[in-house]
Structure formats: C-alpha cells, structure tokens
Amino acid sequence: xxxxxxxxFAKEIMTLTRGKSIFGVSLGIAFVLSFAVSMPLAEVALxxxxxxxxxxxxxxxxxxxxxxxxxxxxENQGTYxxxxxxxxxxxxxxSKVAANTILMLVIGLVCIPLxxxxxxxxxxxxxxxxxxxxxxxxxxxxxxxFIGYLLSxxxxxxxxxxxxxxxxxxxxxxxxxxxxxSVLEKGTISINLVVVIVSLSLAILVASLLxxxxxxxxx
Amino acid sequence: MRFDxxxxxxxxxxxxxxxxxxxxxANGSGKTTLMKILSGLVNPTSGKITYTPGIANIRIGFDxxxxxxxxxxxxxxxxxxxxxxxxIEKYDLxxxxxxKIRHKKYKNLSSGFKQRVKLAQAFLGNPDLLLLDxxxxxxxxxxxxxxxxxxxxxxKMIIVSTNNPESEQKIVLWL
Amino acid sequence: MKRLYLVIAAxxxxxxxxxxxxxxxxxxxxxxxVYRSIFFHIPCAWVAVLAFLIxxxxxxxxxxxxxxxxxxxxxxxxxxxxxxxxxxTIQGSVFAFATWRSAWNWDPRETSxxxxxxxxxxxxxxxxxxxxQRRRAIISSVYSMIVFLTVPFLVFVVPxxxxxxxxxxxxxxxxxxxxxxxxxxxLVGFTLVFxxxxxxxxxxxxxxxxxxx
Numbered sequence: 385x386x387x388x389x390x391x392x393f394a395k396e397i398m399t400l401t402r403g404k405s406i407f408g409v410s411l412g413i414a415f416v417l418s419f420a421v422s423m424p425l426a427e428v429a430l431x432x433x434x435x436x437x438x439x440x441x442x443x444x445x446x447x448x449x450x451x452x453x454x455x456x457x458x459e460n461q462g463t464y465x466x467x468x469x470x471x472x473x474x475x476x477x478x479s480k481v482a483a484n485t486i487l488m489l490v491i492g493l494v495c496i497p498l499x500x501x502x503x504x505x506x507x508x509x510x511x512x513x514x515x516x517x518x519x520x521x522x523x524x525x526x527x528x529x530f531i532g533y534l535l536s537x538x539x540x541x542x543x544x545x546x547x548x549x550x551x552x553x554x555x556x557x558x559x560x561x562x563x564x565x566s567v568l569e570k571g572t573i574s575i576n577l578v579v580v581i582v583s584l585s586l587a588i589l590v591a592s593l594l595x596x597x598x599x600x601x602x603x
Numbered sequence: 604m605r606f607d608x609x610x611x612x613x614x615x616x617x618x619x620x621x622x623x624x625x626x627x628x629a630n631g632s633g634k635t636t637l638m639k640i641l642s643g644l645v646n647p648t649s650g651k652i653t654y655t656p657g658i659a660n661i662r663i664g665f666d667x668x669x670x671x672x673x674x675x676x677x678x679x680x681x682x683x684x685x686x687x688x689x690x691i692e693k694y695d696l697x698x699x700x701x702x703k704i705r706h707k708k709y710k711n712l713s714s715g716f717k718q719r720v721k722l723a724q725a726f727l728g729n730p731d732l733l734l735l736d737x738x739x740x741x742x743x744x745x746x747x748x749x750x751x752x753x754x755x756x757x758x759k760m761i762i763v764s765t766n767n768p769e770s771e772q773k774i775v776l777w778l
Numbered sequence: 779m780k781r782l783y784l785v786i787a788a789x790x791x792x793x794x795x796x797x798x799x800x801x802x803x804x805x806x807x808x809x810x811x812v813y814r815s816i817f818f819h820i821p822c823a824w825v826a827v828l829a830f831l832i833x834x835x836x837x838x839x840x841x842x843x844x845x846x847x848x849x850x851x852x853x854x855x856x857x858x859x860x861x862x863x864x865x866x867t868i869q870g871s872v873f874a875f876a877t878w879r880s881a882w883n884w885d886p887r888e889t890s891x892x893x894x895x896x897x898x899x900x901x902x903x904x905x906x907x908x909x910x911q912r913r914r915a916i917i918s919s920v921y922s923m924i925v926f927l928t929v930p931f932l933v934f935v936v937p938x939x940x941x942x943x944x945x946x947x948x949x950x951x952x953x954x955x956x957x958x959x960x961x962x963x964x965l966v967g968f969t970l971v972f973x974x975x976x977x978x979x980x981x982x983x984x985x986x987x988x989x990x991x
C-alpha cells in the first residue's frame with residue numbers, strides 16, 4: 385500500500401521547493417504578513433489571545449497553497465495518472481501529506497518565533513510556543529491534506545480553497561489559538577485541547593484513507 | 604463512455620490481440636478517453652474490459668498529450684524517478700538520444716525533446732502493454748524514426764492512437 | 779395531490795399557531811412583545827438543524843446507493859437549511875439587541891449556527907464550482923462526511939470561548955404553561971413547510987434531470 389513512499393516523498397520535496405515553488409511563495413507570504421501585522425502594533429501592549437489569533441490566522445492563510453498545490457499541480461499536469469499506473473493512490477497521498485507537513489513546519493518554525501519576538505512576547509515562553517507550533521502544524525497539515533486532494537479531483541482551481549478548507553480546520557484553528565494564548569499568558573499547555581486537535585486530525589486522516597480508494601474508483 | 608449527458612462514445616467492442624493496434628479518430632472523438640479506459644485509469648460508464656492475464660499482473664507504459672512532466676526536474680531526475688518507481692534496474696538515456704540534455708530542466712526543453720522524454724518514460728522497462736496517445740506529436744524526422752524503430756523492435760503489445768494514420772498502417776478501430 | 783395535503787396540513791397547524799403566538803400567548807412582563815419572536819426563533823433553528831442533518835444523511839445515502847435523487851435531497855436540504863439558519867441568526871440578533879442592547883454576544887449557540895452557515899456555504903460553493911454532475915455529487919458527499927466529523931469536536935471547543943445566554947443552557951426552558959401549545963404548533967408547522975419546500979425543490983431537480991438534453 386505504501387510502496388514507493390520514500391521515493392515519492394523525495395520527489396515531492398524536490399518539486400515543491402524548486403523554481404517558482406509553492407513553498408517559496410508561501411514562506412514569503414507568511415513572512416511579509418507577519419511583518420506587516422507586527423510593525424504597526426510595535427508600541428501596543430497586546431492581549432495574548434490577540435497574538436495567538438494573529439499567529440495562527442496568518443499561518444493558516446499563508447500556507448493554504450502548500451496543502452493544495454502539490455495535489456492540484458500533479459492532477460493538472462497529468463503526472464498523477466503516471467504515478468497511479470506505477471503505485472497506489474494511498475502511497476501518493478501519504479507522500480504528499482508528509483512533504484506538505486515538513487514544508488508547513490519549516491514555515492511555522494520561521495514565522496512563529498519571528499512574530500512572537502516582534503509582538504513583544506517574553507522569550508522565556510518561546511520553547512513551549514515552538515512545541516505548540518510543531519503539534520499545530522502537524523494537525524493542520526493532516527487535516528488539510530485530504531481537502532487538497534478533493535479539490536484537485538474537483539478540478540476547481542484554488543480560488544475557493546480558503547472557504548472550503550476553513551470549516552474542516554476550524555476546531556483545530558480555534559483550539560490552537562486557545563492553547564497558544566494560554567502558553568503566552570501562563571506558560572502552560574492545555575492537554576485536553578491538544579488531545580482534541582490530535583484526535584480530530586487523526587480521525588480526518590483515517591477517514592481520508594478510507595475514502596481515497598473509493599474516490600479513485602468512482603471518479 | 605459519457606460525461607454527464609454527453610456521450611463520448613458507445614458501442615465500442617474490440618479485441619486487441621495483435622502486436623500493434625492503431626486507434627484512429629478525429630479531434631474530440633474520444634481517443635484519449637479510450638486510452639485512459641484501456642489503461643485502467645478511468646472506469647467506463649458502462650461496459651467491461653478484460654485483460655489477459657488480469658490488470659494486476661500487467662505493467663503498463665502510458666503517454667498522452669495531456670501529460671506534462673515535472674517542469675523543475677532535470678531529464679536525468681525524471682527518468683531516475685520513474686525507473687525507480689517502476690522498479691527498473693537500469694535504463695539508457697542514449698536510446699532516445701537524451702544523454703546530451705540530461706542536466707537540462709524539463710521546462711527548458713524544446714517540445715520535441717519533451718515528447719522524447721515522455722516516450723522514454725513510457726517505454727521504460729519494456730512494459731507488457733504500451734499505450735501511446737498521438738506519439739508523433741512535436742517529433743522531428745529523427746524523433747519519428749527513433750519511434751518507428753522502437754515500435755518495430757518491440758515484441759509486446761502496443762496500442763497507438765492517432766488522427767493522422769499512415770496508409771501502410773492497419774487501423775483496428777475508427778472512433 | 780400529496781403536496782395539496784401538505785399545504786392544507788401546514789396551514790391548519792400554522793395559522794392558528796401564528797395567531798396564538800402573536801396575539802394570545804402570555805408573555806413575561808419584563809421582556810415585552812419582542813419575546814413573541816421566540817415562537818419563530820426556535821422552530822426556525824429546529825428546521826435549520828433538521829435540514830442540515832437530512833443533507834448529511836442523504837450524502838451518506840448517495841455514497842452507499844449512488845442514487846442521484848439522494849444528491850438532489852442533500853443539496854436542496856442544505857440550501858433550505860442555510861436559508862433558515864440565516865433567518866434564525868438575524869432574528870436572534872434582533873431579539874438580543876432589543877433585550878440586552880447588544881446584537882452579537884458570541885453565545886455558543888450563536889457561534890454554532892454561524893459555524894453551520896460557514897460549513898454549508900463552503901459545501902454549496904464547492905458544489906457550485908463543479909460542473910460535471912456525477913463528480914459534483916461524489917465529491918460534495920465526501921466533503922459533507924468529512925465536515926460532519928468535525929461537529930463533535932466543535933461541540934467541545936465552542937463553549938470554551940464564552941458563556942451562554944440561552945435559557946436552556948442556563949437551566950430552564952424559558953417557556954411556561956400554555957405557551958407550549960403555540961410553540962409545539964409552530965414547530966410542527968415549520969417542519970411541514972420544510973418538507974413542502976424540500977419536496978418542491980427536489981421535484982424541480984428531477985424534472986430538470988429528465989428534460990435536460
């Protein structure tokens with residue numbers, strides 16, 4: 385079921401980071417947005433919830449391309465069919481989700497510390513914030529992957545992607561904001577909410593793997 | 604086969620038993636769709652395809668004009684990737700005269716060489732069934748000769764679709 | 779004929795109930811006539827939730843049986859649900875403004891219904907973008923299933939944002955004695971109207987399916 389996973393994963397990383405890459409553009413957007421939001425707020429004492437909201441909304445919207453791009457590009461250029469003739473859809477899907485997760489993590493680990501610093505948060509909480517970022521990026525990637533796949537099968541382009549993605553990731557996004565704000569305020573992580581987002585993203589992943597072979601047969 | 608209420612084609616019944624079969628048809632007659640069905644990529648709306656011996660045991664080589672390979676990978680990387688994916692031990696870029704351009708990115712190739720890379724990819728590992736959709740597209744004389752040579756050397760089954768049949772070819776199916 | 783019976787039944791139940799709730803029903807003195815909107819508010823919310831539930835079930839049915847009528851029901855039910863949830867939200871806001879001078883309070887139910895609106899707007903946008911009927915039906919049904927997965931998690935997350943203003947959440951139903959009569963009448967009447975609307979919309983889809991070349 386996962387044959388060729390490593391090979392596909394390496395190919396994903398290569399195609400996503402080269403040339404006019406989706407990764408470069410998304411990282412650029414995340415960086416520019418972080419700066420654009422932080423600069424005007426330089427002298428303002430912000431509530432931790434506001435900071436957490438800014439961090440995760442910026443990260444979510446700037447990385448939408450990462451989660452969709454690899455699926456839609458592969459479908460549009462027809463190479464998806466070539467891959468399908470040689471390996472299983474599950475292996476293709478998982479390799480893409482894994483590559484997207486890594487790229488999202490890189491973007492998160494660059495932009496979140498920057499925003500935390502720019503928005504005047506005490507550096508002491510940074511390690512905990514980074515831990516939350518890793519969990520958050522993982523959960524967001526796992527749950528956005530399947531919608532990226534669905535949209536590529538829908539052949540609708542990426543314009544409406546934020547509208548279609550948001551309902552699926554909303555519980556994760558809101559939970560992440562609550563978790564992060566509590567970290568910024570008290571330095572503690574709410575384990576309950578971490579359990580919620582991890583189990584939701586795993587549930588979506590399992591559902592994706594169940595639906596995937598059926599969709600491949602039906603469409 | 605139909606998309607919504609548009610019937611692309613129906614009543615196609617054909618045995619592909621010869622080594623080389625040619626499918627012919629005008630633009631929009633459903634050649635590519637039929638090729639996709641024959642490769643098992645698309646399920647027909649109604650009807651059935653039977654492979655001997657079973658699709659799971661057949662290695663398929665496929666090329667079609669709608670396929671564009673990875674623009675930012677070099678020719679070598681593309682061929683390496685597909686050969687490893689198809690679990691093929693070795694291949695020779697010289698076969699399609701690609702060795703001189705192996706370090707060039709696919710997006711920087713001329714359309715003729717792009718077509719050669721695609722064909723090389725389809726021919727990789729001498730697949731049991733080779734489905735070529737308009738394989739002569741963009742090829743220069745040299746490319747066309749190479750293709751003819753490769754096709755004539757092959758002993759396993761080939762199905763080619765074209766809208767420009769040469770008189771000496773025997774057409775199996777008109778769409 | 780079936781539809782005529784539905785119209786008659788809905789009118790027989792709704793007309794007296796509307797009259798009762800607007801004119802006769804006793805209302806708490808401190809709230810005034812604006813309280814009467816509660817007789818419309820809850821049935822509207824009920825129909826919205828019922829419609830979304832039917833939409834979701836029909837999507838699942840489509841995936842298992844692949845009958846296109848299930849897809850018609852799923853999409854039309856989602857549209858009707860969206861309409862009623864928008865009405866519910868606006869009506870709730872008007873009531874909240876009249877009562878607390880604040881039209882939006884991030885009450886968990888307010889938040890939940892907007893989340894439902896967001897979900898089904900996304901569902902309908904996705905449908906609107908796909909032109910091929912079979913592909914649209916399959917993809918939107920799967921999307922509906924995936925989104926449905928998130929609902930239990932939202933139930934856990936949303937109340938963490940703010941506290942509730944709704945009387946049920948605060949420990950009582952808010953309705954007393956004879957008010958129940960009008961309330962139940964409205965609830966049944968609205969449900970009948972929903973069934974009628976859904977039946978008509980699906981009939982249009984079925985006719986289009988037969989007529990389209």
